Amino acid sequence: MKVVKNSIVTLKYSVTDPDGAMVDDGQEPLIYLHGGHDDIFPKIEEALEGKELNETVKVRLQADEAFGEYDAELVQIESRADLPEELELGMELEGGPEDGGEGDDDFVIYRVTEIDGDKVVLDGNHPLAGKPLVFTCTVAAVRPASKEEVARGSASED
Template sequence: MNIAEKKVVTMHYSVVDKADNTIDNTFDGEPLVFIVGTGFLIPGLENALIGKQAGDTLSVEIAPEDGYGERHEQLMQAVPKSMFDGMDIEVGMQFRATTDDGEQTVIIVDIQGEDVIVDGNHPLAGVHLKFDVEIVDVRDATADELAHGHVHGEGGCDHDHE
């Protein structure tokens, strides 16, 4: 069966940046399982998988615009340290912030005196990525999986949908 929209794909992958720094790797653990077309994967990787089948392997390079997007410097800003009163903050911490465009994850990238520098870019924004992929299995998604938008494990869904 070929990978296409509404198929469940089980795959192993490793991903590195241009300097060959490993970002993530499933080969030593559990494979990734997802439904094609639900927005679970970055577009460049999902598009590269279309038409492949169980047993196939591939290497694909993904430019930022087909991955996590380009970096936008306007998503970095200084906010007063007083916004974090009562909290022990440090570089690398992530928070949900309310912005003009709705909720967004920001990461503390620096603390300068009374200012905290936060970055609203995805940590992999602007990064060229290289994926090595092994397709383990491809199957049709069940009606329940399609209705819920995610893969169910053996025995069905392990949480409530309200």
């Protein structure tokens, strides 16, 4: 079976930076619903269209095609006293909207990137924001999506 719209695709993959340094060794396969459901980066989905089992594609993504450009406005310096007592580098914290907006989409996940005395630096950018990436993907399995998966817009969790 070929990779076509509304098929569930299982990929073996790895991600490197443009110099070949490993970013993600793809320990777990990536399973997604193919066909414009925003389950995978569009440029990768386009490269996989029509591929068959065991075919491999290598796709270079610029930062804006992957995790976005780095946004300095998503970096905040907060008082240590305003944050949880159990705080460590790399920890993730959910932050609310600065403009008073409402809704789940307004929340940002911040990573603790620096702790200096009573000041803490929080970064709301994805760790790979601003970086070009090279995805190497091999089609490991393809099957038709169920009606439920298509309606939901994503592969089953099982």
